[in-house]
Amino acid sequence: MPRPASPRIVFAGTPDFAVPPLQRLIENGLKPLAVLTQPDRPAGRGRKLQASPVKHAALEAGIAVHQPASLRNEEFTDWLNQCRPDLMVVVAYGLILPAEVLAIPRHGCWNIHASLLPRWRGAAPIQRAIEAGDAVSGVCIMQMDEGLDTGGVLLRRETPIGPDDTGGSLHDRLAELGADALLQAVNQLAAGERPRAEPQPAEGVTYARKLDKAEARIDWREPAATLARRVRAFNPWPVAWCDIGGERTRIWDASARSDAAEAAEPGAVLNAGPDGIAVATGDGILVLRRLQRPGGRPVSAAEYLNARTPPDRLAVPA
Incomplete structure (x- = not known):
């Protein structure tokens, strides 16, 4: 045939x-x-x-x-x-x-x-x-x-x-x-x-709906689990970001922890070490594990902390 x-x-x-x-x-x-x-x-x-x-x-x-x-x-x-x-x-x-x-x-x-x-x-x-x-x-x-x-x-x-x-x-x-x-x-x-x-x-x-760069900014008042999913979803574009000490810092990798944030205000930096920068959110803790400073390349939290120390609190969008 x-x-x-x-x-x-x-x-x-x-x-x-x-x-x-x-x-x-x-x-x-x-x-x-x-x-x-x-x-x-x-x-x-x-x-x-x-x-x-x-x-x-x-x-x-x-x-x-x-x-x-x-x-x-x-x-x-x-x-x-x-x-x-x-x-x-x-x-x-x-x-x-x-x-x-x-x-x-x-x-x-x-x-x-x-x-x-x-x-x-x-x-x-x-x-x-x-x-x-x-x-x-x-x-x-x-x-x-x-x-x-x-x-x-x-x-x-x-x-x-x-x-x-x-x-x-x-x-x-x-x-x-x-x-x-x-x-x-x-x-x-x-x-x-x-x-x-x-x-x-x-x-x-x-x-x-179409992705918008404006929605990539992290709002610390949201739950950590929501923010962690958004970080993953927006990698490699438009890439989630937050203001760290006046720098627009891109967040390429983050994880959520459900343990209580000791009644800390959203955006409060709870601790910072080689495993990540732990930040209080509206519900839980978001651990920033891979970051990128303006003009730099994405680096691990440990490498980031070798170059600078984050403030006690990260800015919450107006």
Whole structure:
């Protein structure tokens, strides 16, 4: 029996999270016929234009790259129609796909979403899951519709969120998990066994709002457990921070202790040693274990204390 023809795929993605799925397709003989990614953006101190991680990966594989500023124009829809795609795979692309684009591929558009839908629809599902204290996360291969992450789920894969997971570590694990799930779904499609899209339940919907630098400041009046989760969630971006003696100090690692803070006011420094700087919070103690002074590199608490001594109390946001 002849092997089924590989589906004609257009891949749309931009950041690091989208690179493993693209590479998994290429490695398994499912090379996309074209890749869409965001236009090059200025970055770094020199503000030079930089290509996206997906653009680098696509060019390395010899795939044609297209970088439209918008998908809401006749020129783009004409081009996509000429591609005659069976499927468009969308992974953290960054542009909204209008209805006329969603309708062009024969099997529609599939998205890899980094949560267990309908929980954490929206922009920052990885970080919000850690921040909320979820015990499990995962990825969904979703049939896209015009709503915000509201389409039916074709495949889902779970992974536990460990006590030391950060936004970065969970991001990397989910990127690989999404790549594996996508490959399975596309292989099923190629074999004529298209996975069925299960409608999302109406119950359990939550929204993962976009991360904002303003929320990264530590408010010592909050519970230590909440602050510790936020430190992990915001590593590597936007990175939690606090004011230590007038310095905006980034906190890369911290842990919560539930023992009483001896009725100390939030922000009071209870002790400081090689294992960390213990600070009273609204409920419990937050131990700062890895810090970064302005212009410096992240260091252990022991290294930090070799350079300076924290004040008796850290500033509480107004």
